[in-house]
Amino acid sequence: MPAARECLLDAAAAALRAHPWPAVRMIEVAAAAGVSRQTLYNEFGGKAGLGRALVRREADRYLEGVDRALSGPARPSERLAALAEWTVRAARARPLLRALLTGSWDPGLPAGGGRTPGPGELARDVRDRAAAALMPGEGPQRCELAVRLALSYVVAPGEGPGEGELLGLLSAPIRTAGAR
Incomplete structure (x- = not known):
């Protein structure tokens, strides 16, 4: 059904x-x-099974959103910034997602249970999806940085309107010593 x-x-x-x-x-x-x-x-x-299914669906929906963000604007850096910004916005609006991403479960939420991914597993999955979609052969370091930066904003939200500027730095070109 x-x-x-x-x-x-x-x-x-x-x-x-x-x-x-x-x-x-x-x-x-x-x-x-x-x-x-x-x-x-x-x-x-029972209720525990319903709660586990609800948490699993939240994790699946988050990963679907990750895939949408990664298929957005043309430049890889813009897609990476969109992924970080979307993660922060979605986690703020959805307590279940925030719990999944941080591992901090409020007693007012259903428990995840055995097949629910933990924060580390979700972060690795997002990093790997981003690296595969954006920068094949370049390594996942920049993707890892974007995921961890987004998660830091989920755990400790920025203050005020300028916080988006920090996430926007992800889409800025990388300056090397030779370019200075």
């Missing part, structure tokens, strides 16, 4: 935006999705 599964996950996400995870009730999620509570239990096994 792929359609029911997505409806249930959408309903659970909406419930999580309104209430902390411990206050989310399965019967209310099922009703909001327009399915029976039994369907919810058949699909996820």
